[in-house]
Amino acid sequence: MYSAVISRSFLFGLVGLCLIFVACLERTESITVDPNGNTTIRAEFNGRKKAFDPPVALPLEPEWTILTRNLDSADVDDIRMELVAEKTVPYGELIPDSYGSSTDDSLGGNFRFPTEVKMWSKDGRTYYEFRRTYIARKYAATNITGGILWDQELENRVLEVGIFSVSEQDRQDYLNQYTDALGYLHWRLLWETMGRLVQDNQVTLATKAEVEQAALRYVESIVTPVRVLGILGKPENSIAPALDNLETEVHDSFYRIFSDMVGGDKTTVLRQFKSKFAAVILDYNITESLAGQTISVTLDLPGTVIATNGWVDPEKQGGVDWNFKGEDIFDADVSLYALSVVEH
Numbered sequence: 001m002y003s004a005v006i007s008r009s010f011l012f013g014l015v016g017l018c019l020i021f022v023a024c025l026e027r028t029e030s031i032t033v034d035p036n037g038n039t040t041i042r043a044e045f046n047g048r049k050k051a052f053d054p055p056v057a058l059p060l061e062p063e064w065t066i067l068t069r070n071l072d073s074a075d076v077d078d079i080r081m082e083l084v085a086e087k088t089v090p091y092g093e094l095i096p097d098s099y100g101s102s103t104d105d106s107l108g109g110n111f112r113f114p115t116e117v118k119m120w121s122k123d124g125r126t127y128y129e130f131r132r133t134y135i136a137r138k139y140a141a142t143n144i145t146g147g148i149l150w151d152q153e154l155e156n157r158v159l160e161v162g163i164f165s166v167s168e169q170d171r172q173d174y175l176n177q178y179t180d181a182l183g184y185l186h187w188r189l190l191w192e193t194m195g196r197l198v199q200d201n202q203v204t205l206a207t208k209a210e211v212e213q214a215a216l217r218y219v220e221s222i223v224t225p226v227r228v229l230g231i232l233g234k235p236e237n238s239i240a241p242a243l244d245n246l247e248t249e250v251h252d253s254f255y256r257i258f259s260d261m262v263g264g265d266k267t268t269v270l271r272q273f274k275s276k277f278a279a280v281i282l283d284y285n286i287t288e289s290l291a292g293q294t295i296s297v298t299l300d301l302p303g304t305v306i307a308t309n310g311w312v313d314p315e316k317q318g319g320v321d322w323n324f325k326g327e328d329i330f331d332a333d334v335s336l337y338a339l340s341v342v343e344h
Helices: 002-010 017-022 152-161 168-199 206-222 225-232 236-261 266-289
Strands: 025-032 039-048 064-074 080-087 115-122 126-132 293-301 304-308 320-323 332-342
Touching: 080 236, 126 293, 152 168, 168 206, 168 236, 168 266, 168 320, 206 236, 225 236, 236 266, 293 332, 304 320, 320 332
Parallel strands: 025 293
Antiparallel strands: 025 039, 039 080, 064 080, 115 126, 126 332, 293 320, 304 332
């Protein structure tokens, strides 16, 4: 649920994020292009068991051949998983741009990396060109902790000794900033949903404004410092369920507000709203799931690599490596490029 994301970002802070909740996931791909342009992709995932949960999209049969699926439960406090899958794409056919199923995007198919392999011959040479772009994930717009609205030093003081052990002023200031951020993020979900409905010509701008104002008044009345203190004061294992309950209460009220204010066939339009609302939440959760992940890509092209933005192994003429973090995709594309040549 979305509150799991909120509790990560605003209760435990961003430092140590993957150690507490996300359970860092290592993504490794070995991509081999043969002389005929056929592309074989071997994808390997390693991490804590929790890291494999939705919305993380993983290769599935029958589109991929699953080579390894291991579960190491020797340490009950740190259960590890490994998944290795492989797929060969003949030259000229579409290379998958996601690990998600081509028929079901519900488990994170919109984390995308369009990939293209081209080959051509000229002047007695054959060229092989590889391009992949990891499409940017929207992040800054809702990362309150990274902006001027969030007092990180205050949060650090609260995290160090606990919400009830700081000064009364610190406690009140922290509750206020936590409440503002929590309320804003839920309202932002509705705001983006209404924007998508306007784009699809399913609601008017006037309706959009009315729904958003009503939702804002509701959020301000229900997401309060007093309620937040009640949640943060619970035992650690009860905080996430309490945030989930608050999330359900808020989102159900959004549905009611929308239904009361929208015109036309309320049943149909409400169904459209819920569908888009769920898609917005999925977008956010996919982005958050990338935090703490590492992504490594090894490419082997025929011949000798003569141009690339990756790391070239001096002892491997056709090889290129890229290594980056999931956070590198936040609000910025990450592009991979390599060109090799074979002389005849």
